[in-house]
Amino acid sequence: MAKITYQHPNGTVTVVDVEAPNTVMRGAKLNNVDGIEAQCGGSAQCGTCHVYVDEASTVVLPEMDPVEDDVLYGTACERTEHSRLSCQLPVTEALDGLLVHLPEAQS
Amino acid sequence: MAAPAVVVVGAGQAGVETAAALRGRGFTGRITLIGDEPPWAGYRPPLSKGYLAGAAPAEDMALRPASFFAERDIEIRVGDRATSVDPERRTVTLRSGLRVPYDRLVLATGSRPRQLPVPGASLGGVLTLRSRADADELRARLSDPPRRLVVVGAGFIGLEVAATARGLGHEVTVVDVQRRALARALTPVLSSRVVAEHRAHGVRVLLGREVTALHGDTEGQVQIMELDGGERIAADLAVIGVGVLPHTDLALTADLMVGDGIVVDERLRTSDPDIYALGDCARFPSPRAGRHLRIESVQNASDQAKCVAAGICDEPFAYTSVPWFWSEQYGLRMQLAGLTAGHDEVVTSGDVEGGRFSVFSFRAGRLIGVESVNRPADHGISRRLLASDTTLTPDEVRAPGFDLKKLPRTSPTERVAVRT
Ligand SMILES: Cc1cc2nc3c(=O)[nH]c(=O)nc-3n(C[C@H](O)[C@H](O)[C@H](O)COP(=O)(O)OP(=O)(O)OC[C@H]3O[C@@H](n4cnc5c(N)ncnc54)[C@H](O)[C@@H]3O)c2cc1C
Ligand code: FES
Secondary structure, eight states: OEEEEEEOTTSOEEEEEEOTTOBHHHHHHHTTOTTOOOTTTTSSSSOTTEEEEOTTOOOOOOOOOHHHHHHGGGOSSOOOTTEEEGGGOBOOGGGTTEEEEOOSOOO | OOOOOEEEEOOSHHHHHHHHHHHHTTOOSOEEEEESSOGGGOOOGGGGTHHHHTOSOGGGGOSSOTHHHHHTTEEEEESOOEEEEETTTTEEEETTSOEEEOSEEEEOOOEEEOOOOSTTTTSBTEEOOOSHHHHHHHHHHHSSSOOEEEEEOOSHHHHHHHHHHHHTTOEEEEEESSSSTTTTTSOHHHHHHHHHHHHHTTOEEEESOOEEEEEEOTTSBEEEEEEGGGOEEEOSEEEEOSOEEEOOHHHHHTTOOBSSSEEOOTTOBOSSTTEEEOGGGEEEEETTTTEEEOOOSHHHHHHHHHHHHHHHTTOOOOOOOOOEEEEEETTEEEEEEEOOTTOSEEEEEEETTTTEEEEEEEETTEEEEEEEESOHHHHHHHHHHHHSSOOOOHHHHHSTTOOGGGSOOOOTTOOOOOOO
C-alpha cells in the first residue's frame, strides 16, 4: 500500500491510500479523484491520464518504456520532464508519499 | 432562479460522464441518472479484448465506483428503464411506473447490435456483443474445448473477437459482404494490413461473401453457416458484428426529430431545446465531416458529455472535438485520429509489413485523418494537429526523414502554420 497525493490545478489536494496491484491512475478512479479521464482504461493509448510528478519528489518511479514516452506526445497539456502516464505507474510500497500534479485538461 | 433539475437516461459512458461533468462544473441542481444497466458494468472496450480473453478483471468494467454517485449527490436508479417522455409536462415515465420531472433531459441511451436478417439468426449459439452479460456468455462458450467460431462482419468488434478467440486457440472464420474489412472506417492500406495479420494468424477471412442462412442441430443450436453460392461452413458458435442501431424509441415518444439517431445541433440539443442527446444514439453536425453523423466511441461519448454539461450550465460550447478510436488485434495497436472518409490522397509513412506505420489521409491537400499502427507518438501528435489550424501537406509526409516528433508542439488554441 502507498499514500498518494493528487494536487488539483486550483491547489486543492486529495490524499488516498492505494493498494497494489493498482496503478496511480486506478487509485484516482477508485477514490473518485477528478482530473484523470483515462479514456482507454489504462491501456496506454489515450494520454488522458497524464500527471506531473512533483519536482521535489524523491520517490523513485519505474523507468519509462518507449510506448509511454510516445503516448506522452499526445497529451492535451504541455508535456514536461515531469510528465508520466499515471496508468503506467504500478503502485508498490516504493511509491509511498508520491505527489502528482494534475493538468488543467486531459482531452 | 434555482438550478434546473436534470434527468439523464442511460447510465453508460455518455450518461455517467454527463452527470460527472455537471458536478465537475459546480452544478448544484438535482441530478437523476436512470439506467437499465449499472454503471459498474458499463465500460465496454475490454469486452472484446482483455476481458473476453480472461485477462482484464471485472473491476475494469466500472465507469465509476458505486460510491461516486453518493459522494456527488447524483441520484441513481439502476435496473429501471425509461419508457416515455412527456415534453409538455416535462416528465419521464419509468417501467416501474415512477414519473420523474425534469427541467432538462439528457438522452444517453446508446445503441444495440443489429441482428443479421437471415433465417436461423435466432438459433442458440448465435450471439452479439454489447453488454457484460453478452461477454460472459461468449466467454463461457469459448472456455474449454476448441470451437469452430464464425464471425459475421469484419468491423472492429467482429475482428477483435476473432483475434481474441484465435489467441485462445479456436478455429475462426470471418465473413463480410464488403470486399474489404472495416470499409467504412479505414483506408484500404490499413484494412488490407489488418486482414493480412488475421490470415497470418490462421483466421480464414472471406470478403465479398454474403451469409444467407444459419442452420441448427436438433437442439436448436447453430451448426452450419451457409454462404451465397451454397458453401456451408461448420460452426459451433456464431458472433454477429454487423453494426449497431441507435436507441431512439424514447426520443420518438417525445416527438423529437430522429433519423439514424436522435438529431441534435452543434450544442447537442435535440429539436426540443430542453432535451439533449449524445453518444452512440445522437446524430450531430460534424464540422470535420461537413455533414451529420453518429460516432460510436468512448472519446465521442466522453467529450460530448462536457458539451452537454456546459450547455445545461448556460456556458457557450460547441462540439468540435477530433474523433479518435483505438483497437488492439494480436500485437497491432491501431489508433485512428480524425475521419478519413472522403479522402482523395493517402501517404503512408513507416514499415507496413513490419507493423509500425501511419497512414495520412488528405482531402484537397488538407489533412483529415491519420491511422497509426504501433506508432503512438504519430497518433497523439496527429490529434493535436487536427485540432489546430496547422497544416501538414502530403509532400511533407513524403519527404525523406519525415518525423512528426520533430514538428514544434501545437495546441488547439495556437493558430500557427508549421512549414519546413
Ligand atoms: C464490445 C465493444 C467494444 C468496444 N471497444 C471500443 C474501443 O476499443 N474504443 C472505443 O472508443 N469504443 C469502443 N466501443 C464503443 C463504446 O463502448 C461506445 O461508443 C460507448 O459505450 C457509447 O456510450 P453511450 O453512453 O452512448 O452508450 P452505452 O455505453 O451503450 O450506454 C447507454 C446505456 O443506456 C441504457 N439505456 C438505453 N435505453 C434506456 C432506457 N430507455 N432507460 C434506461 N436505460 C437505457 C443502455 O442499456 C446502456 O446501459 C466498444 C463497444 C463494444 C460493444
Ligand atoms: S489511461 Fe489511457 S493512456 Fe493511461
